[in-house]
Amino acid sequence: MPKLATPLTELQISKAKAKSKPYALADGNGLCLVVSPGGGKTWQVRYRLPDGTRPWPATIGRYPSLTLAEARVRAVEVQRDAKAGKVTAGAQKARRAALDANSAERIAEEKAATERQHASFRAVSGRWLAEKRPTWAPETHRKARLVVDSYLVPKIGDADMRTLETKDVRPVLVEMAANTPQLARKARQYVGSIVDHAINEGLRADESALRLARILPTIRSGHMPAVTDDDGQLGEVMRAIDAHGNRVVRAALLLASMTAMRSGVVASARWSEIDLEAGEWRIPGKEPDGSNRMKTGQDFTTSLPRQAVEALREMHARTAGDEYVFPPQARQQTPHVSRDSLSLALRQMGFQGQHTTHGFRASLRTLGRERLGIDVDVLEAQLAHAPKDEVEAAYARVKFREKRREVMQAWADYLDELRESGKVVPFKRKA
Structure with a gap:
């Protein structure tokens, strides 16, 4: 004799959780509750037709819209009608109802999966x-x-x-x-x-920011290495650059040292930006794709000292007709020399931990002020630091254009003096 099902309780039904596959909880007398992977709960009832066959179970409703007590009553009605040959939910109709219920559940699950993916x-x-x-x-x-x-x-x-x-x-x-x-x-x-x-985007509440401030251990951070207090050491840097065997890297480092522009801007310099006759480099604030070229996103013009023009004329003889001033080196994927090539050159010349390409900005800011007495506002304008407001920015561009031309020539002359104050040592690549 088959084991009779233990009747369900409301508590059992409410606690029934979704699983990876559909499963059924039997209540007895042909009634069961089917729980889908999406968490939906549907009442189904088995019954016999007058010829003794068992068609596809009839779906009679969804929980909790149809309660346990109501489902039991409805199950008795379906079985009674089936026995009398008055089945209102025949095999095909019941199958269609089940398929429709499964389709709705599947659509809900797919929608939930799409929302999860969008919110991942x-x-x-x-x-x-x-x-x-x-x-x-x-x-x-x-x-x-x-x-x-x-x-x-x-x-x-x-x-x-x-x-x-x-x-x-x-x-x-x-x-x-x-x-x-x-x-x-x-x-x-x-x-x-x-x-x-x-x-x-509305995926989280306004007050739901994470508490990340104290997650990481405290570490001592520092600025990029730069020579800012030793004229003799800066002279060594300039002598090493002057003797560097790679003329592309040499010219790029000279341009960086004499203009104090950021290394990425120097490496990606275009001939369309440079006017050798006027001695100016007009740098657009944005790249053609709309991304920032200058850190501030604003157009910037710097004068080119005589020494920088000489280095650029040498490059013009090599790359005239090309888009970029400094061509890429061996195996580089960029259309111009990589800014990492400039930093690598300084490390190979023996200045690792002492000076970087970006360090020329700090050298100008400190030694330009202390040795040459350049006004702080002029230095800040040359370094293209973002002023506090747009009015100040416009004022700085207009007021200091000619002054910056004077002081940057003085800075280039100062670097020449430091370079010539000692013996030139030819650069040899380290093994």
Whole structure:
């Protein structure tokens, strides 16, 4: 004799959870509750036709719209009508009803899956990067994408931004801090910004920012190495650059030292921007794709000292007709020399930890002030630091244009004096 099903209770039904596949909870007398993977709960009842056959179970309603007590009554009615040959939900109709219920459940599940994908860290971070790209310099965007794609997405790419918590992010940042502390700090900054983006999209409540401030261990940070207090050492740097065997790298480093422009801007200099006769370099604030060329996004003009013009004329003889002033070196994927090539050259010349290409900006800011007495406002204007407001920015561009021409020639002459004050040592590449 088959074992009779134990009748269901409201508590059992309310606690029934979705599983990976549909399953049924029997109530007895042919009635059962089918729980779908999406969590939907549907009443089905088995019955016999007058010829003794059992057609497809009839779907009689969904819980909780149809309660347990009501489902039992309806099950008795279906079985009674079937026995009398008055089945209102025949086999085909019941099958269609079941298929319709499954289709609705499947549509709901697909919709939920699409929403989860849209709200995933992978998708939100991708939209965040796309939104930031027009306002960032190419190198800033490249670094952010590296951190997001290589460190964050592999760990938390599938995390739902609607429910993401600090505890979900902490292990990733702590692991990064142990191996790449500087990138970990960037990653923490990026995660905070990505969460803000999710809030702006309406995926999270306004007050749901993560608590990331104290996650990482405190580390001692410093500025990029630069010679700022030793004239003799800066003279050594200039002598080494002058003797460098690679004329492309040499010219790029000379341009960086005499204009104090950022290394990425120097490396990507275009001939269309440079007027050798006027001795000017007019740098557009934006790249053709709309991303920032200058950090401020504003057009900038710097004068070119006589020594910089000489170095550029040498390059003009080599690359006239090309788009970029400094062509790429062996195996480089960029259309121009990589800014990393400039930093690598200084390291190979023996200045690792002492001076970088970016360090010429600090050298001008400090030694230009202390040795040449250049006004601070003029120095800030030459370094293209963002003024406090637009009025001040316009004022600085107009007021200091000619003054900057004078002081940058004086700075180039000062570098020449330092270079000539000692013996020139030919550069030899380290093994």
